Amino acid sequence: MKEPDSPQRRAGLANCFKQMPLRDDQANVLVSSGLFHIAMTQPDDPEFPSLGIFECMASLIHKINDDKWLHWDQNIYIPYYAAHIIGSYTMNKVEFAEKAVESGIIPPLMELLRGKKMSWVEQRVAVRALGHLASYERTLEALSAYEEELVRLAMDLASTCVDVVYDNFVGVKDTRRRPKYHCDLLTRGVGGVEMENCKAEEWTSQLQSWSLYLLNCFAYKERSLNLICEEEFLKNLCGMWGGLANHVSPAGVGLIRILCYSKYGRKKVAELNEVLESLCNLSRSSDDWQYMGIDCLLLLLKDPDTRYKVIGVAFFFLVDLVELKDLGERSNLGEAITKVLLLDHDHKQIKKVKLINDNNISSKVQKALEELWDWKVERRRKEKALSDEKLEERRVLVGLIKQQANRLYCLGEIEEATEKYSEALALCPLRLRKERMVLYSNRAQCQLLLEDPDSAIRDSTRALCLSTPANSHGKSLWRRSQAYDMKGLAKESLMDCIMFINGCIKSEDHQMITTNTKRSNNVKIPYYAARMISKQMDATWLFAAARSRVNIASKKESHDDEGQYYKEIMMMMRNMIDNRGLSTITEEPLRVKEEINRRKLERARRISKRAVVK
Structure with a gap:
């Protein structure tokens, strides 16, 4: 040399x-x-x-x-x-x-x-x-x-x-x-x-x-x-995640998307509900590969041979994304999603498909398609005809209803507050994106307190689609992270929590710039978010499943009485069920109506006023 x-x-x-x-x-x-x-x-x-x-x-x-x-x-x-x-x-x-x-x-x-x-x-x-x-x-x-x-x-x-x-x-x-x-x-x-x-x-x-x-x-x-495209391998792909140790790799979803570009691949993917659900969850996440999940679902919905096999699952996830503007380098993504979902807006065509196709569109999906048409087409057309005066009247009225909802929330009347937020959303013009983002996010918080994680995920996702840029509204990220945690979707919860903490850090940096102060060595991160990060990183650790398998096998071998072992497992599962919910913030409330209302009121006030701690 x-x-x-x-x-x-x-x-x-x-x-x-x-x-x-x-x-x-x-x-x-x-x-x-x-x-x-x-x-x-x-x-x-x-x-x-x-x-x-x-x-x-x-x-x-x-x-x-x-x-x-x-x-x-x-x-x-x-x-x-x-x-x-x-x-x-x-x-x-x-x-x-x-x-x-x-x-x-x-x-x-x-x-x-x-x-x-x-x-x-x-x-x-x-x-x-x-x-x-x-x-x-x-x-x-x-x-x-x-x-x-x-x-x-x-x-x-x-x-x-x-x-x-x-x-x-x-x-x-x-x-x-x-x-x-x-x-x-x-x-x-x-x-x-x-x-x-x-x-x-x-x-x-x-x-x-x-x-x-x-x-x-x-x-x-x-x-x-x-x-x-062997069935077992396609199912395994859903659990293959590049993870935090290799975040530049799309891992399993990257291969699934490649498969969805071929007719044979789409056919095989559409037959497996586990794969579809994984793609749906990814499409409503803040993961870097969110767009890949959306791409896969759109490819499946555009193919007449797979559309009616997957629409019953995919529709109710993608409909939450129809107001998404830009995602990375992709623009007007929400409009593209709307166009694909409304391919069957002709009701006569839907009924014809139902007669000739075994995998027909359920009445629930058909009703949802009609609602989407009314929302994205009819409502938009009607609002365009409104004068500026009428729009301002609507905005003021929505603000008043929102104040009523906020008051009910602070009083612990969560169900009533949820109804008021819904009333405000029905009246709020589509062009008022920021106002609607807040309404969706507030309603998501109510859904959390009512222990309805699916509705909380839907509302917080819609709020995040309305934020600029997408997936940047801190409160919605935290609320969706909690909802995913309630459903046991650790990876999705982790990604939202990381985005939430990144937002906290950026907000602190911005405050430092505007006040001309120096950053301290200790960045202030909410303790509840730090706890969530710790919990979900442990659950999503690359070797978590292998560790669990070994631990269970080891424990099973150490028990002479197999019946006692399964009894302990059932007890552990019961404890997990009893402690689910918003346990990352507060203890689970007692199962007494008065106690539930009192704790909900305390929780609502605490969340709304909680200061950021070191």
Whole structure:
């Protein structure tokens, strides 16, 4: 590397790449590590690919079949470095990918992917490299000889890697039994068990996401859809989330959206209620991938073959989004949603479909379609004809009704307040977006106190669609976070709570700017939001399900009396049911009518006046 004469330097490097697979000393580990760092920092430099680095790495990976070589000295580190080097150089340049394929790197990468000789650590970098090869049209065909095996391996990795890593690494109680070379690769010798677990979570999320990316490449070309669309795997996709450790990956929903672009994929997705419900919940969340959930549902509703299978589920989620203006780079999204939902606004056409289609539109959906038509078409047309004077009269009247609702709320008359907010919404002109946002948000708070999380989610979602920008109204975010918590939707609750806290921080920053004061080291975050974050991060932890499975199995084995074990489980579930609701803010009220009214009044006042605490 330090040779000043370029021809001599290149000749020396080429010779080094030829000799490395033939050597059996510790130098190979040091050289592989050095090449790994160079490939990571300079992936577009053509020098090493032109001098035979791919042939060298392929030969080194092939040596895993020699157990004596693999377990001698530090050779066990080499396959990881070799596959990572291949993946880095094939990441951006199609010509490098072609060179890698010509150098015979696919068979050794497949050997690593199978996991028979090595572990999940090597599978992670192998699937990364193969994903890069599959992303180029010129090299995708080179993988066709392994397509079925490759797709099945990627599906299995995506579905099982979380459990595998937990069982073999994160969940190992005696950390001395963790593979040493795993610990070394994860932390580079810096940090202890906490750092190891943190990096293991990040790497596991990447392993899952890169496996899904590989499947995306085949699904995009409508290849192997019969395998990818297997029922069990589609259900598993709903639980695959990039998470906070890998927030740049759309994970499972990214693949579902790719599938929804094909007719076969839409057919399979439309048959599974679990997948539809997951997409619906995503469409009404503040997740970065909200738009993907919306896209999937619109694609399913536009297809005549799937529309009447999904509209009974999707309609009542999407209707809450019809006033959404802009979402990221997408403009007038609400209008696009309205247009798709109202494809059947001709009532005669609806009745005809009901006669010829087994999956007919229910009377509930038909009524909702008529209400949407009246709301988005008829009401808008009538309000356009109103004079400015009439609109101002409406605005004043709505303000008076809102004051009455607020007074009833403070008196603890929650049901009556809810009715008043509804009355105000019925009169409030559509163009008064800010006023309607507040009314929806206030009614959502009432729904929370009435322990109706579904209605609270609907109203807070409508309020968030009316906010500018979308999903920015703090009170609505917090209220929807609580409602999702009541329904056990931890991820959706977590995303709303994070957005709420971000809003608190931005508000504090704005106050600092306007008052010319310096920020203190301790940002003020509401304690109830901090508690919610802690609760939902634990519930959405990548290994939460694996941990629960192991704990339950361990507890079950420790009980001699199986009947006693199930009795305790039932008692635990009963306690969870008794303590659900707004328990993140206050204790659950006693089941006495007078006590309920008193506690609701106290709660309403406390929430409305609660100061932000450190």
